[in-house]
Amino acid sequence: xxxxxxxxxxxxxxxxxxxxxxxxxxxxxxxxxxxxxxxxxxxxxxxxxxxxxxxxxxxxxxxxxxxxxxxxxxxxxxxxxxxxxxxxxxxxxxxxxxxxxxxxxxxxxxxxxxxxxxxxxxxxxxxxxxxxxxxxxxxxxxxxxxxxxxxxxxxxxxxxxxxxxxxxxxxxxxxxxxxxxxxxxxxxxxxxxxxxxxxxxxxxxxxxxxxxxxxxxxxxxxxxxxxxxxxxxxxxxxxxxxxxxxxxxxxxxxxxxxxxxxxxxxxxxxxxxxxxxxxxxxxxxxxxxxxxxxxxxxxxxxxxxxxxxxxxxxxxxxxxxxxxxxxxxxxxxxxxxxxxxxxxxxxxxxxxxxxxxxxxxxxxxxxxxxxxxxxxxxxxxxxxxxxxxxxxxxxxxxxxx
Amino acid sequence: xxxxxxxxxxxxxxxxxxxxxxxxxxxxxxxxxxxxxxxxxxxxxxxxxxxxxxxxxxxxxxxxxxxxxxxxxxxxxxxxxxxxxxxxxxxxxxxxxxxxxxxxxxxxxxxxxxxxxxxxxxxxxxxxxxxxxxxxxxxxxxxxxxxxxxxxxxxxxxxxxxxxxxxxxxxxxxxxxxxxxxxxxxxxxxxxxxxxxxxxxxxxxxxxxxxxxxxxxxxxxxxxxxxxxxxxxxxxxxxxxxxxxxxxxxxxxxxxxxxxxxxxxxxxxxxxxxxxxxxxxxxxxxxxxxxxxxxxxxxxxxxxxxxxxxxxxxxxxxxxxxxxxxxxxxxxxxxxxxxxxxxxxxxxxxxxxxxxxxxxxxxxxxxxxxx
Numbered sequence: 001x002x003x004x005x006x007x008x009x010x011x012x013x014x015x016x017x018x019x020x021x022x023x024x025x026x027x028x029x030x031x032x033x034x035x036x037x038x039x040x041x042x043x044x045x046x047x048x049x050x051x052x053x054x055x056x057x058x059x060x061x062x063x064x065x066x067x068x069x070x071x072x073x074x075x076x077x078x079x080x081x082x083x084x085x086x087x088x089x090x091x092x093x094x095x096x097x098x099x100x101x102x103x104x105x106x107x108x109x110x111x112x113x114x115x116x117x118x119x120x121x122x123x124x125x126x127x128x129x130x131x132x133x134x135x136x137x138x139x140x141x142x143x144x145x146x147x148x149x150x151x152x153x154x155x156x157x158x159x160x161x162x163x164x165x166x167x168x169x170x171x172x173x174x175x176x177x178x179x180x181x182x183x184x185x186x187x188x189x190x191x192x193x194x195x196x197x198x199x200x201x202x203x204x205x206x207x208x209x210x211x212x213x214x215x216x217x218x219x220x221x222x223x224x225x226x227x228x229x230x231x232x233x234x235x236x237x238x239x240x241x242x243x244x245x246x247x248x249x250x251x252x253x254x255x256x257x258x259x260x261x262x263x264x265x266x267x268x269x270x271x272x273x274x275x276x277x278x279x280x281x282x283x284x285x286x287x288x289x290x291x292x293x294x295x296x297x298x299x300x301x302x303x304x305x306x307x308x309x310x311x312x313x314x315x316x317x318x319x320x321x322x323x324x325x326x327x328x329x330x331x332x333x334x335x336x337x338x339x340x341x342x343x344x345x346x347x348x349x350x351x352x353x354x355x356x357x358x359x360x361x362x363x364x365x366x367x368x369x370x371x372x373x374x375x376x377x378x379x380x381x382x383x384x385x386x387x388x389x390x391x392x393x394x395x396x397x398x399x400x401x
Numbered sequence: 402x403x404x405x406x407x408x409x410x411x412x413x414x415x416x417x418x419x420x421x422x423x424x425x426x427x428x429x430x431x432x433x434x435x436x437x438x439x440x441x442x443x444x445x446x447x448x449x450x451x452x453x454x455x456x457x458x459x460x461x462x463x464x465x466x467x468x469x470x471x472x473x474x475x476x477x478x479x480x481x482x483x484x485x486x487x488x489x490x491x492x493x494x495x496x497x498x499x500x501x502x503x504x505x506x507x508x509x510x511x512x513x514x515x516x517x518x519x520x521x522x523x524x525x526x527x528x529x530x531x532x533x534x535x536x537x538x539x540x541x542x543x544x545x546x547x548x549x550x551x552x553x554x555x556x557x558x559x560x561x562x563x564x565x566x567x568x569x570x571x572x573x574x575x576x577x578x579x580x581x582x583x584x585x586x587x588x589x590x591x592x593x594x595x596x597x598x599x600x601x602x603x604x605x606x607x608x609x610x611x612x613x614x615x616x617x618x619x620x621x622x623x624x625x626x627x628x629x630x631x632x633x634x635x636x637x638x639x640x641x642x643x644x645x646x647x648x649x650x651x652x653x654x655x656x657x658x659x660x661x662x663x664x665x666x667x668x669x670x671x672x673x674x675x676x677x678x679x680x681x682x683x684x685x686x687x688x689x690x691x692x693x694x695x696x697x698x699x700x701x702x703x704x705x706x707x708x709x710x711x712x713x714x715x716x717x718x719x720x721x722x723x724x725x726x727x728x729x730x731x732x733x734x735x736x737x738x739x740x741x742x743x744x745x746x747x748x749x750x751x752x753x754x755x756x757x758x759x760x761x762x763x764x765x766x767x768x769x770x771x772x
Contacts, residue, residue, distance in 0.1 A: 001403060001404065001405065001406065001407075001471060001688070001691065001692045001695065002402075002403050002404075002692075003402055003403075003404065003692075004402070004403070005402065009402075263766065263770070267770075272767070278759065278760060278763045279756065279759045279760075281763050281766075282706070282710060282758070282759035282760075282762040282763050283710070283714075283759070285703075285707060285762060285766065286682070286686060286707045286710045286711045286714075286762075287682065289685070289686055289689065289707050289711075290681070290682030290683070290685050290686055290711060291682075293404070293685035293686060293688065293689050294681055294682070294685040296402060296404040296685070297404055297405065297684075297685060297688070299402045299404070300402050300403055300404045300405045301405075303402050303403070311681045311684070311685075314677070314678045314681050314682070317674075317678055318678065318682070370667070370671070372674075373667075373670065373671040373674035373675070374667065374670060374671075374674075376674040376677055376678070377664075377670035377671065377673055377674045378670070380677060381646075381650050381670075381673055381674070381677060382650070382654070383650070383653060383654065383662075383664040383665065383669075383670050383673065384654070384661070384662055384664055384665040385665070386665065386667070387661060387665065
């Protein structure tokens, strides 16, 4: 039992670090909040992605033929760990390269692969995922956005919601309903859509946190050629599953202040002597270590060339609740003062206040706590799925709220 | 990165599991549970001795197998799973580890080989009454050659042949070894929530005792021994918690109510998913504790505390919600759920309850932070 790299891993880590040091600034002490708006940031992000692609660090596990490195999952983990130490603008490409483009590779034609993969890899083109709708969140197979065949084209009308990055994306993968007479999961079809088409309208969502990182997307008589269909007509759910399998990997990560930050803050406030706080701090440490060390177990499996065990599925359930709890306590520790949220004047740049408002979203995005628990119960523990009242009913006869 | 047990260690664990499944069924555990005159299973104990498990982390020069604490962790998990009603932890984690840590070479040469062969059964006597053990308020006193005072409860104190005793010495404290079959020792069994593990009250009246380590080193040694034992106990807890999840999961699939398995209800599914998450958090922290114990690094105090806290929480949750999942059946004497509930509580309070370890952990973090 040890925490050391193998010789090959150490060599790759050194190589990656040297490359990063040559091109980026270290992150420093404070977590930087990436702003994925702003032309300056986007230009920097595209430059960095292009350099990574040229140098063999974009999509390390992809085969060389499509521009990857042909490397191992372990090398990707090492790269991610090292890149996270630097001020790297990676945000805009995560969903496209992590979820959308792999779906295009799996289900698209040769023409699609030739056309789309390379520009996505080099950061020239950005992709978004158009699945969730106002009435189709956890039950995403309930989408209503309608695609109707018209000759060699499909005419699409409807609305998507919570689409990350739609406002700066060039293309998207769109889950539509093509047969409302079929049962829910059978009447779906997936398409590639051009986000710059005038029939596509993107409106930012004003989130509860105050930010506007997500969007609503409206389609009004959008015409898509049949050749831009991904998978067979009526097989959209099968395609969507491939996309969603990648979601937890793309969404994971440690999102904000943790035990060390609140401990530092308690020291400044002179509240380290509080027994109730000390007890909570211990539990936060145990949970944070549990999350970190479980990733080490996953990494160990990858390092040995094995498939990670199901323990890798516990991450977001722990981290999202953990973040919410820590921020809540930090604010209560400040008493009445803690309600103030000005980043210029509040301690720790109001990081606790900001994350307090972000945490509810984190518990929902990429699978709610409840859905993730269902997944653990059904896929890991083998418990029966819910009895589905919508199973044998044509979609257009289903009860809808 | 190799944050896992080796193939050999996993093999050892598998073999131990097979052995215990054959030799330590619930019927065996219940022989002790249902017989007030028994506080351990002597037949199982003899077989465990024969397997050489007590010498797992004892060097070969003292008759042990010369493996290490990682192997002992692997065995601990299996012993916890099987609810083995034997004085393994008292002898192997507490007494043997204390001796290895601070015993003179004479004492080690004398006792370690006998611990391996089971001729000596060790126990660890610290508690004197309600509340956490504190080295500066002990009533039991060592005068340089004899020890006097009362220790209660002492796990396996009713059947052990030797005890390591935490005692006041002058203005400080020391650890001493006492032959419990020698003069000046009287003991009686005490009734506990966990009848499959023996407990005693031991009264020392000028009992001859040999100091472990230097005079006045009691508090420091006690702390170190607790850190080591905490990791090993955490593996027993992990084994028990894993078994509870398996039991609850199996029952949720076979028990039908309202025309379907109860495991199809989200209230049950989410409960079991929570168990799974807690167990995995415990497992990861246990592995880190095992690594810290086996390499004797400076991180041991926080690693041991985190392993103990995570495992105590996981076992508490899994053992109580396992009963809940079983419903009325789970509250009967005949169904095994309560055996785990009982063992979970013993393991959580033996060697310091969670509040003690939370404070120890935060102190360790503060020290690290100040350094």
